[in-house]
Amino acid sequence: MSKDIVLAFSGGLDTSFCVPYLQERGWAVHTVFADTGGVDAEERAFIEQRAAELGVASHVTIDGGPAIWSGFVKPFVWAGEGYQGQYPLLVSDRYLIVEAALKRADELGCKVIAHGCTGMGNDQVRFDLAVKALGDYEIVAPIREIQKEHTEVRAYEQKYLEDRGFGVRAKQKAYTINENLLGLTMSGGEIDRWQAPGEGAVGWCKPRAQWPSEALKVTITFENGEAVALNGEAIAGHVLLAKLNGLFAQYGVGRGLYTGDTTIGLKGRIIFEAPGLIALLTAHRALEEAVLTKQQNRFKPEVARKWVELVYEGFFHDPLKTDLEAFLASSQSTVNGEVVLETSGGVVNAVAVNSPHILNAKGATYAQAADWGVAEAEGFIKLFGMSSTLWAEINRKN
Numbered sequence: 032m033s034k035d036i037v038l039a040f041s042g043g044l045d046t047s048f049c050v051p052y053l054q055e056r057g058w059a060v061h062t063v064f065a066d067t068g069g070v071d072a073e074e075r076a077f078i079e080q081r082a083a084e085l086g087v088a089s090h091v092t093i094d095g096g097p098a099i100w101s102g103f104v105k106p107f108v109w110a111g112e113g114y115q116g117q118y119p120l121l122v123s124d125r126y127l128i129v130e131a132a133l134k135r136a137d138e139l140g141c142k143v144i145a146h147g148c149t150g151m152g153n154d155q156v157r158f159d160l161a162v163k164a165l166g167d168y169e170i171v172a173p174i175r176e177i178q179k180e181h182t183e184v185r186a187y188e189q190k191y192l193e194d195r196g197f198g199v200r201a202k203q204k205a206y207t208i209n210e211n212l213l214g215l216t217m218s219g220g221e222i223d224r225w226q227a228p229g230e231g232a233v234g235w236c237k238p239r240a241q242w243p244s245e246a247l248k249v250t251i252t253f254e255n256g257e258a259v260a261l262n263g264e265a266i267a268g269h270v271l272l273a274k275l276n277g278l279f280a281q282y283g284v285g286r287g288l289y290t291g292d293t294t295i296g297l298k299g300r301i302i303f304e305a306p307g308l309i310a311l312l313t314a315h316r317a318l319e320e321a322v323l324t325k326q327q328n329r330f331k332p333e334v335a336r337k338w339v340e341l342v343y344e345g346f347f348h349d350p351l352k353t354d355l356e357a358f359l360a361s362s363q364s365t366v367n368g369e370v371v372l373e374t375s376g377g378v379v380n381a382v383a384v385n386s387p388h389i390l391n392a393k394g395a396t397y398a399q400a401a402d403w404g405v406a407e408a409e410g411f412i413k414l415f416g417m418s419s420t421l422w423a424e425i426n427r428k429n
Contacts, residue, residue, distance in 0.1 A: 035088070035141040036171060037061045039132045039158070042078035043208070044199060045147035048188040049173045050085040051195055053145060058171075059088040061139060065131035067095040067124035068212025068273055085197065093131045096269035099124050099212055103342075104272060104308075108315050109256050109359040110335035114343045118289050119305045119312070124211040125154055126347045129161040136168065143169045149184065150175040153294045156345040164348035185219075205231055212272055214285065214305030222300055228288065234304045235280040242282050242376035249278060250371050251314045256363030258311060275307030282376045285309035294344045310379050314370040317381030322365045322388040334358055 036053060040046045040062035053060050062082045066075060075092065082090035103123045113119045132144055144162055148155035155172060162168050174184065181187040185207075189199050206219040215234040222228055251271075252260035261271050279285060285306035293299040320328060338355045346352060368386025372379050394402030401408075413420075 034143070035059050035061060035139055036143045036145050037063060037132050037136040037139065037141055038087075038145040039128050039147070040064050040078070040082060040087075040090070041147070041209075042074075042081040043147070044185065044188055044192075045149070045174055045207075047081060047085060047197065047199075048192055049145060049147050050082075050087060051197070052173045052177075052191070053171070054086070058143075058145075060085075060145075061135065061141070062087045062090045063128075063132045063135045064090070064092045065095040065124070065128040066092055067099045067127055068269060069124075069210030069215065091135060093134075095124065095127045095131060096212055096273075097267065098127045098130070100268035100272065102127060104213070104268060104311075105257055106338065106356050106359055107342075108258070108311055109356075109363055110338045111312060111316050111319065112332055112335040112339050114339050115291050117287065118291055118301075118303060118343075119214065119308050120339065120342055121211065121214040121216050121303055121305055121308075122154060122157065122209070123342055123347075124213060125157045126161050129158055129165070133162065133165055133168065142167070143171060145171040145173065147174055148172060150178045151295070151297065153299070153343070153345070156294050157347070160345040161347055208234075210234075212269055212276075213308055214276070214303060216304075217302040218300065222288075222302060225300065228302055232302055234286075234302070235276065236283045236286040236304045236306060237281055239283060239376065246373055246375045247278060247282055248371060248373045248382075249275075249310075250369055251311070252369050253315065253318055254367055256315065256319070256360075256366040258315070272307045272311065275310050277307075279306035279310045279374065279379060280304070282306075282374045282379075284374055284377065284379045310372055310374075313379050313381055314372055315366070317384050318368055318370050318386060319366050321384050322368070322386055322390060323362065324390070327362060331359075331362055 034057060036058040038046065038049055038053065038060050041064065050060050050062070064078050070078070079090060079092060107120060107123070136142065136144060146158045148158050155175065159170055162170055177187060178184055192199055206217050206222070209216045217232055217234060220229065220232070222232065250262050251258050258268060258271055259265055261274055285308065286302070286304045288302055290298055290300045323331070334355050338352060338359065341347070341349055341352045365388040367388060368384065370381050371383035373382045374380070
């Protein structure tokens with residue numbers, strides 16, 4: 032009898048390969064697609080059709096939008112930092128995918144989980160550590176297994192599928208593409224060869240020639256650091272982010288070419304596109320900088336960088352992450368108000384901030400007016416710079 036196994040499935044090259052590979056080794060493959068918001072209805076239908084075409088034992092699609100908003104987007108925006116100052120952690124839906132796969136496994140009474148991660152990348156670390164943190168399951172990773180015998184893994188996968196009568200979409204032959212509510216990443220081809228991206232390396236973001244002629248303005252409302260309304264309309268967070276993706280992608284906002292230090296030690300080079308997330312981060316930071324104290328604004332990035340590192344490297348369920356989130360949540364109690372974003376293309380700016388918590392001094396405005404005098408200013412400067420001034424006086428060469 033076939034043994035049951037649950038496969039986290041996206042319909043792409045790697046997970047499509049996994050199905051016949053596992054079937055030929057005696058597994059009854061049950062696929063789970065966690066729709067974390069990066070696909071339209073047509074693509075969602077393709078994924079379900081792909082699973083049926085491959086002959087899976089069962090297939091389920093799970094709506095992961097609300098979970099990815101509450102489990103990742105909220106604390107990530109609170110943190111406000113990209114990995115190595117750039118990358119907005121678009122792979123973080125992996126943890127929600129694991130949870131969806133494990134839920135399906137529990138429904139089936141199955142204790143074996145499979146994924147399509149390669150042995151060269153970071154996702155294998157995220158998947159495996161998340162599974163291990165959430166229960167006692169066996170992990171099967173077909174792509175890692177074939178790497179023992181095949182160096183050109185993608186070419187082998189393509190031939191394997193084609194030999195069995197399963198087509199491979201043209202874009203999948205050239206690039207590895209991941210899409211979710213957070214954004215899109217693309218690697219492979221000339222990107223991996225440290226060359227300029229080719230004409231086919233396009234995602235959501237429109238090129239400059241296609242940007243609208245009229246500037247875009249939107250207003251985002253925050254409560255306790257969480258975006259709760261767009262242009263005055265209260266909507267669920269994952270819906271709000273999807274709307275921001277659609278609006279700002281038309282203006283090419285949020286596209287970057289990034290090289291980073293991966294968990295496994297290799298240099299990773301990708302194109303990323305995160306129009307909505309970059310817009311959200313810009314708005315939140317503008318509001319936060321106006322309402323937090325100087326000490327909060329100075330210290331908070333240190334906590335944020337550690338939180339980001341934990342999530343990037345697979346420690347999504349480490350207790351330190353929970354501890355850091357407690358601090359981040361505490362810092363958001365006064366992050367309330369509205370921010371107006373504007374873009375004419377490429378870059379988005381926060382052009383107006385309105386909040387009852389802005390730290391305005393009643394009698395002073397920076398570089399314009401003050402309710403203190405010359406003597407107070409000179410006394411402050413003297414005491415504030417005392418150490419450096421003394422050093423200069425004592426060590427000054429005559």
